[in-house]
Amino acid sequence: MTATELPRLGILMLDTRFPRIPGDVGNPATWDFPVRYRVVERATPEAIVRADPEPFVEAFIEAGRALVSQGCTGIATTCGFLALVRPRLSAALGVPVAASALEQGPQIAAALPPGQRIGVLTISKESLTPAHLNTAGLGEDTPVEGMEGTSFARTILGNETELEVRDARREMVIAARRLISAHADIGSVILECT
Structure with missing residues (x-):
């Protein structure tokens, strides 16, 4: 071929x-x-x-x-x-x-040890609804953390032409730490957004 x-x-x-x-x-x-x-x-x-x-x-x-x-x-x-x-x-x-990284959730969840679950890091916690989670095969009780108020979210949702990659990485790490701090049973984090 x-x-x-x-x-x-x-x-x-x-x-x-x-x-x-x-x-x-x-x-x-x-x-x-x-x-x-x-x-x-x-x-x-x-x-x-x-x-x-x-x-x-x-x-x-x-x-x-x-x-x-x-x-x-x-x-x-x-x-x-x-x-x-x-x-x-x-x-x-x-x-x-x-259509979405969220669709990997059920397979990842099946691989986690007992007592652990998936968390989701998203561009907008406010906009990610239970319908999104359910359609992707995740439960409505899946912990979610958003990137609201960050330069990354402003760049993506505002469709701006410049992205400070170093700042975006730092903001994602901070948000992921918030997610894990609030839910100690998270064994894997799915990044919903680019």
Whole structure:
């Protein structure tokens, strides 16, 4: 099989301007295999996280169909809040869809020792609802900590063009420590956001 024959991962992207650093799903250098991207116009971080993804579902389906028609055999997204619409994306696209890191929760939870559970670090605790957790296979009682008030959240949700990576790392560590301090039984933390 040649590189052009390899199955491709299609990535549905929010309409963003913030930097996609290495390790981010939206950065091609993150992957060591072929990927294809499709931006869903006007589906900004603010619109998906703080508002409602519902008005964009058809646009995500259309973009996903375009990726599948280009040979993509699996689809991912660049926003964990799209966990809410993953079942509809999967049904419409006919290929595996991984919409959110939250969807890894059940498998990670199964690997934890008795007495430990998962915690979630999210861009917006206020916006991450029980419906997001339930759709991803996590319980409503899953401990969640948000990044509200941080420069990272302002950059991502404000769709700004510059990200201070060192500051973002520090802010995430502080938030993760808050989460673990409040819930000593956390054995693993899932990062919902880029």
